[in-house]
Amino acid sequence: MYRCVIKSADNINQYEELIKVFLPPGEYEICREETEASSQGLKTFDVSLGREEVKRRLYRDLEEYTGKSPKWGILTGIRPVKLAGEMRRRLGSPEEVKRLLAREYLLSEEKAGLVLDTLLYQEKTAGRPEKGKISLYVGIPFCPTRCLYCSFASNQADKEEMDRYMKALEGEIDAAAEETKKSGFSLESLYIGGGTPTALDEKGLEGLLRRLEEGFDISGLREFTVEAGRPDTITEGKLSLMKEAGVDRISINPQTMNEETLKIIGRSHSVSDTYRAFDMAQKTGFRSVNSDLIAGLPGESTEDFFHSLDLVTELGADNITLHTLAVKRASRLKEADERYNYRNEAAVDQMLSGGRERLALKGYRPYYLYRQKHTSGNTENTGFCRDDKISLYNIRIMEEAQSILALGAGAISKVYFPAENRLERVANVTNYQIYIERTDEMIQRKKRGFFAFAEEIRKQEV
Incomplete structure (x- = not known):
C-alpha cells in the first residue's frame, strides 16, 4: 500500500489523478496531514513548494515505488497541445517548448515530440480562428446498440421517441439560427455528432439537414x-x-x-458493413473520410490492431483517429473488470507507438490530440491525416480559442472571450427526454449565456 500526505492542499484531486496513473484505487492512501494516520511509511509532500514541484516529486517517488515511468509525465489534463501552444506564444522557439515539456512536465522524448509535431501542423493547416467566426455542433444522442466500454449520453430509442427529440431539436435550431443572424456571428465549421447521427432514418436526416440549411448561412x-x-x-x-x-x-x-471483437464489444455491424460503407462513400465523393480505431479492445493483440489499421488505410480513409480504450465508470466493461486499464498498459503503448510509425510511413501526420481519464497506460487519442485533410472542428474544440454553439441533449456551448483568453460554458441537459421537456429553457440559456455576449466579444476581437 502506497501512503502519502499532501500538506496544505485545498483540493487533492489533481494529485490523486497523478497517483492513479501509477496505481489503481485500493493500492494507495492519501492523507491531508500526518495526524490522520500513523506516520510510519508515509511520504510527505507540501503544496507550499508549488503545485508543479509537488507533482514532480510525487512522480519521482511513485516511479521508484512502482518501477513505472509514464510517458506523459505529470500531465493529467486533456489538452497538452493547447498548453504547448501557450508556451510557443510565450517562448517562440519550438525546441524550447519541447525542452520545457520534458523538463517541467517530465514528458518523454516521444510524447513531447508528438505534442510539438501536432502543434506545428495545426499552425500550418488550421491557423487561428477568424474574427466573428464560430463553430456549430448539433448532437443526435442515439445509437443502435450500447458498446461495452461506453458511458456517453447516447441512447437506444424507437422511432417515435427519436421523432419527439428531433421536433424539440428543430425548435432549438430555429431559435439559435435567428439569434446567430442577430449577433453577427458566422459559421466556420459545422459538426453533426452523437451518438450516431445516421441512426436517423433518411426522412429524419433530410429534415435535419434542411433545417440547418434554411436557418444558418x-x-x-x-x-x-x-x-x-x-x-x-x-x-x-x-x-x-x-x-x-x-x-x-x-x-x-x-x-x-476484427469480427470477433465486434461481437464482444457490442457493435451491431460486421467487417463487411465497413467495406460496404467505404465503397458507397467513395462513390458519393466526399472531400475527406475519417475512420476511428480503438487501441486496447478486449482480447485484441497488437497484431490485431495493426491489421485493422492497415485495412482502413487500404480502404481509403485519409483521416484516421487512434483512440485509446477509456473504460468509463458507468460502462459494462468497468463493472466486469475494474482493473482492465492497468493490465493492458504495455500492449496499448505498443499499439499506439507502432500505429504512429505505420501511419507516418504512409504519409499521415498528427493534427489533433487529446487525452482522457481512465485510459490504459494514461495515453492519448490522436487524429492523423494525409494531404492536409484535417478536421478543423476537432482542432477548434481542443484549442479553446473560438466560441462553439452546441445544440441538442448533452451539448455544451462555449463562449470565448479573446481579450481575456477565457471560456464560459453553457450546458444543455444531458437526458434527451428531459431535453424535450425543457427545450425552451435551453434556448433561453443560450440567449442569456451565449448570444448576450456577442457585442462584447466583437469589441474584444478588435
Missing part, C-alpha cells in the same frame, strides 16, 4: 462534418442527402476490423 463553411459512425447505419440514400446538403467530411467508425 452555410455558404462560407470551411468544413461540414457528419459523424456517420456505425457502418451498418449508412445507406446510399443518406450519403446522397449529405452530399447534396454540402457535407464534405464524414466519419465511418469501425473501431476494429
Whole structure:
C-alpha cells in the first residue's frame, strides 16, 4: 500500500489523478496531514513548494515505488497541445517548448515530440480562428446498440421517441439560427455528432439537414462534418442527402476490423458493413473520410490492431483517429473488470507507438490530440491525416480559442472571450427526454449565456 500526505492542499484531486496513473484505487492512501494516520511509511509532500514541484516529486517517488515511468509525465489534463501552444506564444522557439515539456512536465522524448509535431501542423493547416467566426455542433444522442466500454449520453430509442427529440431539436435550431443572424456571428465549421447521427432514418436526416440549411448561412463553411459512425447505419440514400446538403467530411467508425471483437464489444455491424460503407462513400465523393480505431479492445493483440489499421488505410480513409480504450465508470466493461486499464498498459503503448510509425510511413501526420481519464497506460487519442485533410472542428474544440454553439441533449456551448483568453460554458441537459421537456429553457440559456455576449466579444476581437 502506497501512503502519502499532501500538506496544505485545498483540493487533492489533481494529485490523486497523478497517483492513479501509477496505481489503481485500493493500492494507495492519501492523507491531508500526518495526524490522520500513523506516520510510519508515509511520504510527505507540501503544496507550499508549488503545485508543479509537488507533482514532480510525487512522480519521482511513485516511479521508484512502482518501477513505472509514464510517458506523459505529470500531465493529467486533456489538452497538452493547447498548453504547448501557450508556451510557443510565450517562448517562440519550438525546441524550447519541447525542452520545457520534458523538463517541467517530465514528458518523454516521444510524447513531447508528438505534442510539438501536432502543434506545428495545426499552425500550418488550421491557423487561428477568424474574427466573428464560430463553430456549430448539433448532437443526435442515439445509437443502435450500447458498446461495452461506453458511458456517453447516447441512447437506444424507437422511432417515435427519436421523432419527439428531433421536433424539440428543430425548435432549438430555429431559435439559435435567428439569434446567430442577430449577433453577427458566422459559421466556420459545422459538426453533426452523437451518438450516431445516421441512426436517423433518411426522412429524419433530410429534415435535419434542411433545417440547418434554411436557418444558418452555410455558404462560407470551411468544413461540414457528419459523424456517420456505425457502418451498418449508412445507406446510399443518406450519403446522397449529405452530399447534396454540402457535407464534405464524414466519419465511418469501425473501431476494429476484427469480427470477433465486434461481437464482444457490442457493435451491431460486421467487417463487411465497413467495406460496404467505404465503397458507397467513395462513390458519393466526399472531400475527406475519417475512420476511428480503438487501441486496447478486449482480447485484441497488437497484431490485431495493426491489421485493422492497415485495412482502413487500404480502404481509403485519409483521416484516421487512434483512440485509446477509456473504460468509463458507468460502462459494462468497468463493472466486469475494474482493473482492465492497468493490465493492458504495455500492449496499448505498443499499439499506439507502432500505429504512429505505420501511419507516418504512409504519409499521415498528427493534427489533433487529446487525452482522457481512465485510459490504459494514461495515453492519448490522436487524429492523423494525409494531404492536409484535417478536421478543423476537432482542432477548434481542443484549442479553446473560438466560441462553439452546441445544440441538442448533452451539448455544451462555449463562449470565448479573446481579450481575456477565457471560456464560459453553457450546458444543455444531458437526458434527451428531459431535453424535450425543457427545450425552451435551453434556448433561453443560450440567449442569456451565449448570444448576450456577442457585442462584447466583437469589441474584444478588435
